[in-house]
Amino acid sequence: MHPFLYTLAADEPTARRIAATDPAAAFIAGGTTLIDLMKLNVEHPAQLVDITRLPLAKVEELPDGGIRVGAMVRNSDLANHMLIQARYPVLSQALLAGASPQLRNMATTGGNILQRTRCWYFRDTATPCNKRDPGSGCSALHGQNRIHAVLGASDHCIATHASDMCVALAALGAIVRIHGPSGDRALPFSIFHLVPGAHPERETALQHGELIVGIDIPRLPFATRSVYLKVRDRRSYAFALASAAVALDIRDGIIRDARVALGGVATKPWRSQAAESALVGKTAGSAAYHAAAMAALEGAVPRARNAFKIELAKRTLMRALARAGALA
Amino acid sequence: MDDPNRREFIGTVVTTALASVLAPGTARADAASPHSPPGAPPPTLTPPPDIPVALTVNGTTVRLTLDPRTTLLDALRESMHLTGSKKGCDHGQCGACTVHLNGRRVLACLTLAVMAQDQPVTTIEGLARGDTLHPMQQAFIDRDGLQCGYCTPGQIMSAVALLNEPCGPADDDVRECMSGNICRCGAYPNIVAAVQDVRTATARG
Numbered sequence: 001m002h003p004f005l006y007t008l009a010a011d012e013p014t015a016r017r018i019a020a021t022d023p024a025a026a027f028i029a030g031g032t033t034l035i036d037l038m039k040l041n042v043e044h045p046a047q048l049v050d051i052t053r054l055p056l057a058k059v060e061e062l063p064d065g066g067i068r069v070g071a072m073v074r075n076s077d078l079a080n081h082m083l084i085q086a087r088y089p090v091l092s093q094a095l096l097a098g099a100s101p102q103l104r105n106m107a108t109t110g111g112n113i114l115q116r117t118r119c120w121y122f123r124d125t126a127t128p129c130n131k132r133d134p135g136s137g138c139s140a141l142h143g144q145n146r147i148h149a150v151l152g153a154s155d156h157c158i159a160t161h162a163s164d165m166c167v168a169l170a171a172l173g174a175i176v177r178i179h180g181p182s183g184d185r186a187l188p189f190s191i192f193h194l195v196p197g198a199h200p201e202r203e204t205a206l207q208h209g210e211l212i213v214g215i216d217i218p219r220l221p222f223a224t225r226s227v228y229l230k231v232r233d234r235r236s237y238a239f240a241l242a243s244a245a246v247a248l249d250i251r252d253g254i255i256r257d258a259r260v261a262l263g264g265v266a267t268k269p270w271r272s273q274a275a276e277s278a279l280v281g282k283t284a285g286s287a288a289y290h291a292a293a294m295a296a297l298e299g300a301v302p303r304a305r306n307a308f309k310i311e312l313a314k315r316t317l318m319r320a321l322a323r324a325g326a327l328a
Numbered sequence: 329m330d331d332p333n334r335r336e337f338i339g340t341v342v343t344t345a346l347a348s349v350l351a352p353g354t355a356r357a358d359a360a361s362p363h364s365p366p367g368a369p370p371p372t373l374t375p376p377p378d379i380p381v382a383l384t385v386n387g388t389t390v391r392l393t394l395d396p397r398t399t400l401l402d403a404l405r406e407s408m409h410l411t412g413s414k415k416g417c418d419h420g421q422c423g424a425c426t427v428h429l430n431g432r433r434v435l436a437c438l439t440l441a442v443m444a445q446d447q448p449v450t451t452i453e454g455l456a457r458g459d460t461l462h463p464m465q466q467a468f469i470d471r472d473g474l475q476c477g478y479c480t481p482g483q484i485m486s487a488v489a490l491l492n493e494p495c496g497p498a499d500d501d502v503r504e505c506m507s508g509n510i511c512r513c514g515a516y517p518n519i520v521a522a523v524q525d526v527r528t529a530t531a532r533g
Contacts, residue, residue, distance in 0.1 A: 001397045003374065003375050003376045003395075003396075003397065004376065004396060004397070005376055005396070006376075006379065006396040006440070006442050008442075028440075028443070031438055031439065031440065031443070032420060032435075032438050035399070035420075035438045035439075035440065036419050036420055036438060039418065039419065040419075048396075048440075050442075050443055052443065076432075076493075080494055099508075100423065100507055100508025100509075101433060101486070101489070101490075101493065101505060101507075101508050102420075102423060102426055102433050102434055102435045102486065102508045103420060103435065103438075103508065105432045105433060105434050106434050106435065106438065106439070236503070236504050236507035237507040237508060
């Protein structure tokens with residue numbers, strides 16, 4: 001591991017000032033991604049700014065019926081929070097499908113949004129990787145790409161986004177709250193993460209020195225009827241091969257509104273408005289769910305070893321929709 | 329991790345070579361950003377000064393002087409000689425290093441020692457009361473919940489934490505709640521039995 005300077009930030013202005021003045025500084029909270037990647041020499045910040053003492057660990061109701069989650073709320077606390085379980089079961093389920101209990105006790109909401117890919121070439125400094133070393137090439141394009149993306153990829157990068165939480169937040173239309181040197185920003189989840197294009201090293205709209213202080217989850221009454229389904233190589237403690245976060249507003253057997261996002265198959269948390277459009281106005285049932293699955297995977301690009309993911313993602317989405325549709 | 333390993337040695341050599349072409353003081357300014365690639369000039373590899381770290385482990389506060397890179401796991405094992413917590417993968421994938429921080433189970437290998445200050449740490453060495461084993465330790469013995477024993481401290485620390493977590497009653501629920509602890513000997517059936525024994529006894533008691 002490269003050496004670094006450790007600084008404990010007593011308050012938010014201090015944390016942001018230090019980060020803004022040091023281009024090689026990184027914030028650290030749970031550390032579950034960062035320390036791991038520092039041990040692999042994939043990440044090598046020259047300074048770690050510890051933000052775990054900042055008062056950002058609250059889950060609060062917003063006046064309009066939404067929920068505000070502080071960046072420091074740990075994944076296990078968020079998953080087991082009564083408000084989240086009651087109003088956004090898809091989010092609780094997604095969190096509990098991710099990692100292990102120990103990691104969920106450590107990982108934070110803000111950190112999980114910035115979780116990095118599990119592409120094995122990204123994690124192996126002996127191999128070319130455009131995300132880790134821009135311009136060096138993509139080892140996955142013609143390599144062992146069974147776990148890689150079929151949606152949102154480019155000729156420069158086909159790495160999937162690893163987070164389960166983010167798939168649920170994409171479906172729920174969460175807002176990322178950011179404080180930074182040039183002021184405060186609130187970015188919709190749909191534009192926070194970036195597809196790789198020609199610059200896979202740029203993963204989010206976050207600028208250096210900006211701090212995620214939390215997320216707002218908008219009021220969405222029909223999210224009480226929501227499901228997260230994750231399919232993986234083993235039943236627990238594994239990353240998704242395909243996952244789906246769905247919510248359905250069904251009245252008199254007709255789908256009035258829908259939310260659909262996919263994980264494990266795309267380069268960013270993948271909300272599919274095409275799938276949502278395919279559902280709205282239709283009779284709840286397998287025909288509508290099948291149409292949504294076809295729409296969600298339209299344009300998917302298979303690589304040598306991951307073509308199975310297209311069918312797997314369709315079936316995962318159909319099953320998630322069927323489960324949500326069957327809820328009272 | 330305190331000891332320079334081969335990779336760090338090579339890195340030091342490279343840095344020394346680079347230093348001859350960089351003006352003094354530029355290495356820090358040119359340091360790669362946290363998300364920038366290793367193709368960029370590496371940050372200075374001069375070890376940072378050791379820092380004071382006070383850890384409260386199993387009820388005793390110990391003042392150490394550590395390289396900031398030291399993980400809680402290395403501090404426990406190498407500085408405090410509490411070798412019950414094991415280093416399996418050292419990357420948060422196996423659970424052998426599980427300890428309790430503030431009463432919650434975490435992975436000591438992904439926790440910096442400096443960040444574990446001001447919070448009580450409990451390790452496997454802190455579970456027994458004198459010669460009386462924690463009921464979970466006793467249950468692992470009674471149920472033969474181990475073979476080689478390397479993962480056992482982590483398994484037991486997870487199992488003890490599980491007692492205070494929302495975890496369903498079924499064996500399958502226990503398997504899910506224990507999924508962060510890998511046992512390559514495959515002692516899982518007996519581990520589940522041990523956990524269920526203690527949960528049943530706790531519920532009765």
